Structures are given as structure tokens and as C-alpha cells.
Amino acid sequence: MGLLDFLLNKSKAKALETTEVKKNVAQETSKASTRKLELPEFVELEFALPFYEMYFPDTYNDNKLPKNPFELRKLAEELHIRLDTDFLFKTYEQTEYGKGDIFVFYSQQSKDTFIYFDLLKDEHDQMNMIVLGVRVPIADREKIREKLWELYFKSTTRSDFQEDYFNQSLWRVVTDKIPYNKRKVHHFES
Secondary structure, three states: OOHHHHHHHHHHHHHHHHHHHHHHHHHHHHHHHHOOOOOOOEEEEEEEEEHHHHOOOHHHHOOOOOOOOHHHHHHHHHOOOOOOHHHHHHHHHHOOOOOOOEEEEEOOOOOOOEEEEEOOOOOOOOOOEEEEEEEEEHHHHHHHHHHHHHHHHHOOOOOOOEEEOOOOHHHHHHOOOOOOOOOOEEEEOO
16 A cells, blocks of 8 residues: 555545534534524513603603603503502602612512612712613513603613513512622512
């Protein structure tokens, strides 16, 4: 057997090995593509907005306590949540800069559904931004998204609108699964 035969046989063996590897990869890819990605039962929708714009136009009319944050009330009604908007307003007004707690209002139908308010008043934030989040069953996603968009698009300043299917970061904060969270979470059942 000469050098040429040796190299030819080695080349054939390498090609055969490469073909086997490609075949195995193709089989694994085929198996993976037939598996369905299953969505969890709940989705979290959240964004940041200026606190006072949830109450607009009432806060700009006469500087009295707002009586009807309309979009917020519609959202709470849709979720079967008893939401005390006057309490939220007074609490935010009394919060010192650099502080602020998290407030969670649960649905009457399920503790897995809630509205989440992160009322942290950042010392450098001139817009009084807060985080508003909602956790709902996937089946309710579309109608709740529309209610949130009413608040979202009316806000002059806002963060990106986030839909979280897998991280469930609000749920982890609410159920105290975030290590070293030093902020107080207040729970309100409807």
C-alpha cells in the first residue's frame, strides 16, 4: 500500500465520519423541531410610567386628590381586583425620595392574578416613574394588554412594554423568591 492509497483511505474514512456526524445532527434537529414549546399558564405584562399620569387629568385640574383614575379602575374591574386608588395616591405622596415599597393587589378569583405597583421614588428621577405590572392567565392576555395600552399610550414618558412568559420576575418578587430583596412587599387580597 503506497502513500497515495493511504491518504485516499484516510480521506474516505474522514468523509464517512463527517457524514455520520451530519446524519446524527439532522436526527437530533428533527426530534427537537417536533417537540412543542409549551407556554406557561401565566404571562406578566409590565412597563414604567410617571405615577401621576395614571391619575391624569384629575391631578392637573385642581390639585385635589384624584377621584377617578379611569383606566386603572377599568383594569382592576376586568381582573376582579378591589384596588384602592386613593390609598395608592396618598402612599406615593408620603413616600420619601430614595424609598418606596411594592404593592400587590390580588384578584378575587385567583391569587395567581394580580396588579403590581413598584412605588420606588428614585432621588434622581424627575418624572416620578413607577413600575406597573400585571400577571394574568395566558387566555386573558389580549384583553388585559389592551387595557394596559390605554395607560401606556396616554403616558408622555414610558419604558418599553414587556411581556414575560418564562422569567416570571414579578411573581418571584411577590413570592419572595428574589434573594437580598430589602424592599417591603405589601399584599392586598380582594
